[in-house]
Amino acid sequence: MSGQRIGLRQSQRLQLNTALQTSIRLLRMDAGGLTRFLEEQAETNPYLRVEAPPVVPGQWLPRWSQAFSAGSAPEAAATGPSLMSHVLTEIDALTRSSRERQIALVLAEALEPSGWLGVPLEVLARRAGCATGDAAAVLKRLQRMEPAGLFAEDLSDCLRIQAEEAGVMDPVMEVCLDNLPLLAEGAIGRLARLAACEEADVLRRIRVIRSFDPKPGAQFDPGTVDAREPDLVVTRSAGGWDVQLNRSALPAVAVVRPGSRPAQPEERARLAAALELTRMLERRNATLLRIAREVLSRQSAALEAGLGALGPLRQTEIAEALGLNDSTVSRAVAGVAVATPLGTWRMVDLFATQLGDSSGPAIRSALTRLIAAENPRRPLSDRALAEALGLVGHPVARRTVTKYREMLRIPTAGQRRR
Structure with missing residues (x-):
């Protein structure tokens, strides 16, 4: 009969305490998630005060949806074609020469998810190898694109394009759009004095401004692009x-x-x-x-x-x-x-995961440029795109091209053919 034995065994186990769990949780949060978490903590802790994010001039403008909120979220994106797919189609109709198209493609590459240009026009002109005036002329044509406000250089420009499209641009509206910080502060009296009008006239313009979309690019399927405010x-x-x-x-x-x-x-x-x-x-x-x-x-x-x-x-x-x-x-x-x-x-x-000597974003960027520059009457197949990518230093398989093209919401060659 075997007897029972009592033995000692040493083991180690890492147990995360509450503080460490919270620290890890904070680290993986983006700015939006962090704000919500802190607000929840402040609701249960009277010693913690959380205030709304401040407006930092020149850093990330605007947070204007808070100031001009009309009860809806213009940032909410709808499903449908991607912004780039829409823009590439419209460029063919709005440009009159191959040179204008080349400049337009440089401008299109600088579009942010909001639909605004993310790079100063002078810099884009240098990239396109043209005078700033020529780039401005092409930009003016691209700003005719629907929805109104695409290719704006900033918030004021975006709202101005929509005001002109709606036929509501007048001297009072001009003053409001030239002084958006005052509008965000609710300085109606100061705006009225600047425009030499009654406060009621300013309030009427604000109601019109609230109907505009500050981020017209967000109407499109964002695909893999994050359209929220950056961290x-x-x-x-x-x-x-x-x-x-x-x-x-x-x-x-x-x-x-x-x-x-x-x-x-x-x-x-x-x-x-x-x-x-x-x-x-x-x-x-x-x-x-x-x-x-x-x-x-x-x-x-x-x-x-x-x-x-x-x-x-x-x-x-x-x-x-x-x-x-x-x-x-x-x-x-x-x-x-x-x-x-x-x-x-x-x-x-x-x-990004490396494919040969190239990264995923580098391949997607090169793929977008190839499709943007193709002959719209003879678009490149995925196999032809794979071969073209190999010639510019991005050797990939056809199925990889298909995957990235679909990720970018770019139609097939047959659908792109005009």
């Missing part, structure tokens, strides 16, 4: 490229400190939780900035020439360079968007 902003500085948090997308968080030490244990716990949450938020922002700056410093060629110039890059390389865990980098870049002079990009696209 990071990249600008050129004297020392190179500068990466900053988009403060207009982040709420202001503060701890409301009591006049005296809270007496009840529950109150002390809530104050401690509020303080810890602000520290977690600071660590989250600092980690995101470190990763973004390292990534974009290695992909600076793309900031100059577009996604087609992306080089090979893996998340493990960034993790090793910064002394972080691979999962930390993966969580931080998931869902994050960055506004660059060439448009708004998803951070994950900068780590």
